[in-house]
Amino acid sequence: MGFSTTAIHAGQEPDEATGAVTVPIYQTSTYAQEGLGKNKGFEYARTQNPTRFAVERNIAALEGARFGYAFASGMAAIDATLRLIKGGEHVIVSDNTYGGTFRLFTKILSNYGLEFDFVNTSDVSKVEEKLKPNTRMVFLETPTNPVMIVTDLQAVSYVAHAAGARVVCDNTFMSPYLQRPLDFGVDIVVHSTTKYLNGHSDGVGGVVVLNDEEDANWLAFVQNSAGAILSPFDSWLVLRGTKTLALRMEQHDRTGRAVAAFLEEHPAVRKLYYPGSLSHPQHEIAKRQQRGFGGMVAFDVGSLDAARTVFESVKLCTLAESLGGVETLISHPATMTHASVLPETRARLGITEGLVRISVGLEDTDDIIADIDQALAKIE
Ligand SMILES: *Cc1c(COP(=O)(O)O)cnc(C)c1O
Numbered sequence: 001m002g003f004s005t006t007a008i009h010a011g012q013e014p015d016e017a018t019g020a021v022t023v024p025i026y027q028t029s030t031y032a033q034e035g036l037g038k039n040k041g042f043e044y045a046r047t048q049n050p051t052r053f054a055v056e057r058n059i060a061a062l063e064g065a066r067f068g069y070a071f072a073s074g075m076a077a078i079d080a081t082l083r084l085i086k087g088g089e090h091v092i093v094s095d096n097t098y099g100g101t102f103r104l105f106t107k108i109l110s111n112y113g114l115e116f117d118f119v120n121t122s123d124v125s126k127v128e129e130k131l132k133p134n135t136r137m138v139f140l141e142t143p144t145n146p147v148m149i150v151t152d153l154q155a156v157s158y159v160a161h162a163a164g165a166r167v168v169c170d171n172t173f174m175s176p177y178l179q180r181p182l183d184f185g186v187d188i189v190v191h192s193t194t195k196y197l198n199g200h201s202d203g204v205g206g207v208v209v210l211n212d213e214e215d216a217n218w219l220a221f222v223q224n225s226a227g228a229i230l231s232p233f234d235s236w237l238v239l240r241g242t243k244t245l246a247l248r249m250e251q252h253d254r255t256g257r258a259v260a261a262f263l264e265e266h267p268a269v270r271k272l273y274y275p276g277s278l279s280h281p282q283h284e285i286a287k288r289q290q291r292g293f294g295g296m297v298a299f300d301v302g303s304l305d306a307a308r309t310v311f312e313s314v315k316l317c318t319l320a321e322s323l324g325g326v327e328t329l330i331s332h333p334a335t336m337t338h339a340s341v342l343p344e345t346r347a348r349l350g351i352t353e354g355l356v357r358i359s360v361g362l363e364d365t366d367d368i369i370a371d372i373d374q375a376l377a378k379i380e
Contacts, residue, residue: 003047003062003177004246011057012239023054025236047224055239056207059197062176062250063189065209067216069223070230074172074192075100077206078107081168081190082137083222084215087113089136092160094121094151096144096349098170099338121151122282124159131163140186142179143169143286146298146333146357147350148273150282153289157185158255166215167302172196172324177249179290187212193230195324199241200249203234248326248362251297255365259358262369268306268376270354273298295360296323298333304353306379311356313375316367323359328368331357349353 001009012023026049031042042048052070060068078101085091093105095118119126121140138160142151157167168188169181175196181189191197194203207230210216223229230238260274272279275286276293286293296309301307303308310330311319317330321337331337333351341351360368 001180002168006061007058007242007245010061011054017116022049023236023239025232026050026117027232036379042213045232046227046229049229049232051235051239052230054243055230055235058239058242059176059191059193059207060209062245063171063209064176064180064182065189066211067213067219068207068209069216069219069309070193070235071194071206071208071223071236072228072230073204074190074194075104076228077190077192077208078170079104079224080219080226080228081208082109082114083226084166084218085114085136088134089254090115090117090132090134091137091139092116092121092127092135092165092273093118093139094141094144095119095345097141098145098149098172099340101139101141101170103340105149121156122149122285122308124152124155127156128159131159131165135160135163135164135165137168139168139170141173142276143173143294143296145173145337146273146296146331146355148275148278148280148296148298150275150286152282152285153181153184153186157187159186166212172292173296174290175245175249175324177246178253178294179291182209186290187216188350193238193241194322196252197241197245198325199245200236200237201322201325201327203237205230205234205238207238208252249292249294251362252324252360253292255362255368256293256295256297257282258365258371259372260293262372263297263299266373266376268379269299270302271300271350273300273350290369296357296358297360298355298366300352300354301348301356301376301379307354307356309379310372310375313378314365314371315374316371317358317375323357325359326362328361328363328371329359331359333357
């Protein structure tokens with residue numbers, strides 16, 4: 001079955017009680033039981049909720065996974081995934097990972113005996129060098145936020161598996177429409193559903209999908225025990241979002257290409273970060289493992305003053321954190337999403353004060369480009 005057919009039907013049958021074609025929001029905390037030990041498989045809503053189950057089955061199907069678990073946020077999903085790791089075990093992480101992931105790993109989980117090494121995972125030999133007997137996980141993000149470093153999923157999975165480590169990929173930037181990490185040997189995919197999967201900037205959530213039954217059982221246990229579940233209403237919003245995921249990603253991708261092509265030629269742009277560009281160092285890998293390049297484009301205008309001019313001059317683009325919604329958002333990674341990353345690390349990664357990140361929305365392509373054009377024209 002094709003992607004859109006799966007998106008519209010997987011995990012959701014017309015409601016048994018009424019025939020409602022859309023999965024209802026089961027806004028209940030508990031379920032009536034027929035007798036002691038006799039129930040319909042639903043006892044308490046932290047543990048079981050039909051709306052949440054539907055979105056979990058749906059996203060698992062889109063990623064080609066057997067199991068899925070939905071959480072209250074992307075960070076809650078990532079935190080739960082790290083519960084597969086015990087004190088004394090070691091994790092290798094993409095060094096240009098999402099700021100919140102970096103913060104969770106270095107400021108919280110490292111207090112519980114988990115060991116982390118941050119490396120440029122686009123260089124497989126760097127991953128190989130850091131693999132140790134106690135390495136149990138390699139945590140990847142590709143393309144990374146915001147400088148779009150691409151990691152070869154197949155190559156990293158190969159060396160990680162040889163060392164007995166699982167591979168996790170944060171697939172938030174691509175969505176399963178543009179990239180399916182499990183097809184390249186990755187074991188676990190995590191998403192912030194807040195972004196493209198919901199797609200309408202009206203809910204926060206996260207999901208973990210995987211095939212290994214033992215790890216899946218542990219994640220289900222963690223989800224129920226720690227309790228950071230996705231609410232029925234937010235589950236419903238994500239279910240509504242995934243139905244149009246293919247259409248939305250096609251358009252994000254089309255406009256992303258046009259915006260990147262425009263920026264690449266613009267004299268005020270010092271550097272473009274976009275895997276679809278022929279000049280991107282991992283363009284060939286991106287082409288091989290992605291169906292498209294998505295709606296995220298970053299560029300450097302050389303200074304904080306120039307960046308500020310852009311932020312203060314845009315009219316259509318909204319200055320805001322987050323990404324993946326219908327509206328075009330523009331942000332300043334150095335002071336917004338990556339403020340918690342050490343200044344020297346930011347400098348090494350290219351997250352300068354002149355770096356601007358755009359999440360291209362679904363407005364008309366020409367309007368988005370015209371807005372960026374008039375803002376860039378204001379730079380002295
Ligand atoms: C937003 C984001 C997260 C965190 O998700 P929340 O839903 O905000 O908790 C994790 N990874 C990436 C790549 C993100 O963009």
